[in-house]
Amino acid sequence: VYFFKVSILLSLTDQYSQQGWVYFKHSFYYVSPVKKNWRDSRQECLQRGADLVIINSRDEQVSVRAIWIGLTDSETEDIWKWVDGTLLSTSYWFGSEPNNFGSRDEDCVELGVYGTEMNWNDAPCRFKNFWICEKMLVL
Numbered sequence: 001v002y003f004f005k006v007s008i009l010l011s012l013t014d015q016y017s018q019q020g021w022v023y024f025k026h027s028f029y030y031v032s033p034v035k036k037n038w039r040d041s042r043q044e045c046l047q048r049g050a051d052l053v054i055i056n057s058r059d060e061q062v063s064v065r066a067i068w069i070g071l072t073d074s075e076t077e078d079i080w081k082w083v084d085g086t087l088l089s090t091s092y093w094f095g096s097e098p099n100n101f102g103s104r105d106e107d108c109v110e111l112g113v114y115g116t117e118m119n120w121n122d123a124p125c126r127f128k129n130f131w132i133c134e135k136m137l138v139l
């Protein structure tokens with residue numbers, strides 16, 4: 001029975017992740033690639049057999065608003081580099097970020113924690129967030 005459950009879960013996760021869903025703590029999340037108003041967004045969710053996310057834990061609140069971007073100083077402390085190797089020039093740090101808070105090795109950058117345009121925060125790379133990938137179009 002156990003193996004059966006595991007294989008159902010695996011194939012379900014597989015199926016969902018191919019369609020762009022992310023599994024996190026007993027739920028599947030889908031981050032939309034397009035902007036829509038609230039009503040149409042809800043409609044899209046309902047069509048996918050889901051609904052707009054209900055924030056009912058602090059974990060969910062922190063994860064849903066925070067998204068990893070391709071910026072890190074894990075090679076050399078305080079030297080912020082993009083994942084393609086370029087040095088950071090224009091930045092959008094919030095307030096006194098990056099602050100390596102509590103010397104807890106905040107070497108990766110998340111955005112969206114602060115509700116302002118300047119909204120970057122350095123956070124521990126091992127923390128779990130949603131993320132955005134970018135693929136450049138090569139013609």
Ligand code: MMA
Binds near residue numbers: 097100106122123
């Ligand atoms: C959190 C964490 C840090 C951030 C501070 C700002 C408590 O730690 O997100 O990365 O710098 O908040 O107060």
Ligand code: CA
Binds near residue numbers: 099101
């Ligand atoms: Ca920080």
